[in-house]
Amino acid sequence: MEGKKKGHILKRFGLRIPLVLWSLAVLYPIFWMMLGSFKTNAEIYANPWGMPESFGFQNFIDAWNNYNIDLGVFNSLLVTVLGSLLALMLAVPTSYALERMEFKGSTMLFNLYISAMMIPMVLGWIPLFFLLMNFGMLDNLFGLSVVYAVSQLPFSIFVLTTFMGSIPKELEESAAMDGMSPYRILWKIITPLSMSGIITVTIMNAIQFWNEYFMALIFLQSRENYTLGLAIDFISREASYTNAWGTLFASLTIAIIPIIILYAIFQRRISKGMTEGAIKG
Template identity: 80%
Template sequence: MKRSVGQILGKTGIRIPLILWTIAVLYPIFWMFLGSFKSNAEIYRNPWGFPETFNWQNFADAWTNYNIDTSVFNSLIVTVVGAVLTLVLAIPTAYAIERLNFRGSKFLFTLYVSGMMIPMVLGWIPLFFLLMEFNLLDNIFGLAIVYAVSQLPFTIFVLTSFMSTIPKSLEESAAIDGLSPYGVLWKIITPLSMSGIITVTIMNAIQFWNEYFMALIFLQTEENYTLALAIDYISSEAQYTNAWGTLFASLVIAIIPVIILYAIFQRRIAKGMTEGAIKG
């Protein structure tokens, strides 16, 4: 009995802080959802209560009056292009570093890993002038290239840990059957590393979708704004126009794709992170 009581108290002592932390994290999000359906009068009169009527006009205003539709499209392009380009560059690089064992492969891997320790802020000014030189400043595809390069060290680090445990006998058998090194990479190594690829793709996509500072520096015209910049613009306008409901609606529009993406691939992400930690 004493042991069972002690176990119950121990579990309770762990669960209570977790429950409190969950409430502290989820309540502001819940409050934001409620605010997106309120009029300005309701927000000022009863900021913490439920809306009297669910007002969808805030979403319409955010979508049309503040060009959230264009910003969502820009963010989608930047996210997809950046995530795909990251994989195109990272998968062959990780395979070459991990499996080909050429001279300098360990040094190259160390160089990439050390890139994870360097803050991106140190490269913002050189990147600004570099993009200007190649006429990619204020260009969403130029921003996507910067995003892809910024996530290369992390992506390569994760993928090499997955590829390291794939039996080399599979590659040898494929080579005997006449498969080229490129065929081995794309037909054997890549499918067997799919858990890691899905994990880094989702994490990179969420990073690109939410990124703000590099978009603020490298994008200059409103028609090229990503969603983060558009929301920042609405936030500054709300101080003078009282468009708080529109701001909440734009925030809801921004987080819904992330929530859906994580809900769909939650098990894949957990599985990929666990396998990566064990294999690494």
């Protein structure tokens, strides 16, 4: 009995070793980057792997004031909020219609949305560029938000339909008998009961929009419209000439801290929402 217990402990320990090593490999560069954000350029060159002599915030001040990282933060926050809201406004009623309302071609339309998840977004960048240019929405933060929302629409619909499909239809039938319209049923009954899925979709979309770089690079041109990714790319190019590596590390730290905080707060809800969606689906 004791031998089996020791074997079980060794087995668990052996399974955890690769996970611990992988965690260290992922977390150490982030930790090193954060330490670099508190170092002067002299410290970075003299001792790149060591601790900073003092934890000063001059690099953050320089990034905020001299390199306009504050504008990048504001622009990224704007497109993230707008894109997430637009995605929800489109995905919630579409998911309800596909899941609850039977009409000709509903299955084909649902399969079309799901198949769109398999198509690489890169294939649509050139047509989207000319489409936005024709509508006068090129180099426009609202136009970028619309592109973000549409790009995440298939994923949002896929998740939300699984949640809405688990809601008993008897609730809708009772509400309809009481005189509620389909729109009121959607917003008063279905939406509150699907809140777990809505929160999961919103957080996943927000993380995607905040971190997005390539579409912003293609559709934004003027520096005042740069999102955080483009602003950091500009600082990176400047650092190769001015040696502002501490400022670059500070900018990267500013970019990742909101996502870390957001995920830490909602990690349980995200995991619960994705698990519930998989089981209900």
